[in-house]
Amino acid sequence: MKGAAVFPGSRRLGLAGNVPEPQMEGPQDVKLRMLQVGVCATDREIASFVFGTPPEGFDYLVLGHEGFAEVVETGPEVRDLKPGDLVVPTVRRPCADPACVACRHNRPDFCITGLYREHGIVSMHGFMTEFVTGDARYMRPVPPEVREVGVLVEPLTIAEKAFIQAERIQTRLPWGKAAARAVVAGAGPVGLLGAMSLRVRGYDVTVYSREPETDVRADIARAIGARYVSAQGNTPEQMAAGIGNIDLIYEATGSAHLAFGMLNVLGSNGLLILTGVPGAHGPESLDMGTLITKMTLKNQCLLATVNAGDDAFDQAIVHLTAFCKRWPDAVRSLITGRFTLEQFEMPIRNAAGIKNIIEMAS
Ligand SMILES: [Zn+2]
Ligand SMILES: [Zn+2]
Numbered sequence: 001m002k003g004a005a006v007f008p009g010s011r012r013l014g015l016a017g018n019v020p021e022p023q024m025e026g027p028q029d030v031k032l033r034m035l036q037v038g039v040c041a042t043d044r045e046i047a048s049f050v051f052g053t054p055p056e057g058f059d060y061l062v063l064g065h066e067g068f069a070e071v072v073e074t075g076p077e078v079r080d081l082k083p084g085d086l087v088v089p090t091v092r093r094p095c096a097d098p099a100c101v102a103c104r105h106n107r108p109d110f111c112i113t114g115l116y117r118e119h120g121i122v123s124m125h126g127f128m129t130e131f132v133t134g135d136a137r138y139m140r141p142v143p144p145e146v147r148e149v150g151v152l153v154e155p156l157t158i159a160e161k162a163f164i165q166a167e168r169i170q171t172r173l174p175w176g177k178a179a180a181r182a183v184v185a186g187a188g189p190v191g192l193l194g195a196m197s198l199r200v201r202g203y204d205v206t207v208y209s210r211e212p213e214t215d216v217r218a219d220i221a222r223a224i225g226a227r228y229v230s231a232q233g234n235t236p237e238q239m240a241a242g243i244g245n246i247d248l249i250y251e252a253t254g255s256a257h258l259a260f261g262m263l264n265v266l267g268s269n270g271l272l273i274l275t276g277v278p279g280a281h282g283p284e285s286l287d288m289g290t291l292i293t294k295m296t297l298k299n300q301c302l303l304a305t306v307n308a309g310d311d312a313f314d315q316a317i318v319h320l321t322a323f324c325k326r327w328p329d330a331v332r333s334l335i336t337g338r339f340t341l342e343q344f345e346m347p348i349r350n351a352a353g354i355k356n357i358i359e360m361a362s
Helices: 041-047 144-172 189-200 216-223 236-240 256-264 288-297 310-326 328-332 345-349
Strands: 003-007 012-016 029-039 066-074 086-089 117-119 131-135 139-142 181-185 204-209 227-230 248-251 271-274 301-304 335-339 355-359
Touching: 012 345, 029 086, 029 144, 041 345, 066 131, 066 139, 066 144, 086 144, 139 144, 139 310, 144 189, 144 248, 144 271, 144 301, 144 310, 144 328, 144 335, 144 355, 181 189, 181 256, 189 204, 189 216, 189 248, 189 310, 204 216, 204 236, 216 227, 216 328, 236 256, 248 256, 256 271, 256 288, 310 328, 335 345, 345 355
Parallel strands: 181 204, 181 248, 204 227, 248 271, 271 301, 335 355
Antiparallel strands: 003 012, 029 066, 029 131, 029 355, 066 086, 086 139
8 A cells, every 4th residue: 555655765755655554463453545644844854864763674764644534444442433433643653661650551642761653754655655553542532523634643642641740730720710701822733733723722812923914724713713913023022012911821832942932921920832943043042031020920830741631632522513613614713725646745845835635535
């Protein structure tokens, strides 16, 4: 079968025509026919050979970790899934270290050894192919109402994992959930999906991003009842003026400079959530004394988060279903480019639009 592959040895990208069709191995396994796979900056970095590890015995890695699929076959011991069901496969698989408390609790998203495997990233083929098999417990069921946009579940899990933790952290405030104010920095898919999740959770939301206020991203923010402020011509301080105490900032730009700059506008008892992976861009100056003083005097928290557990996947599926009911047009307009498997290099080489996806089958 065909697969969108990166060949790190020869530093090239191409469609592999002879990817072995995966076999059902255990009685709990299911076989999936891939429907849609999202493309994101992680795929672009793998395609630029920054990271990405082929599975053992292969000189290539099939790309794709934002999957959406239909079950076509189930093993004899699978109870909760049947052929025709829609699922999103989770991305990360536990490490083998008996001492890794996170993986032994089925939370490889918190793995402490770093020896986990990830579909389409580390030591496992990804989802930009025709069929995938795996244990049914890694396949999260998706209702048919979200079939058109099921590919958005995985990028939404980043926000869901962050907000599940944020709500637990903020139980430190004894007065419970007040009308909280949030700022989302960055209006890419992770930012806009995060903004939708915060709206559903009852937050007053401001989206702050570099695009002008006439951009489609600003229209999407306004359509979900959020405010949009362009970073062109507005400093973080100007953006924050008039919002009141900012309780939560969800940083989804991948810019280290902007992320720490947002600390200047974070309110008392506030939480700054980091989701970007900017990599090393050389030293930048930061007045750490002022920063730590302000964070301490304002009881602030810094939370960085990666990957997601089953709880975040299931929450993402519930919330995406809610978004589709509340703002069907806004959710649909997040997907700006659709490509066939044969065309997979186009959205990898050109990051135009909001979310580009590969459609494997209709
Ligand atoms: Zn991604
Ligand atoms: Zn582990």
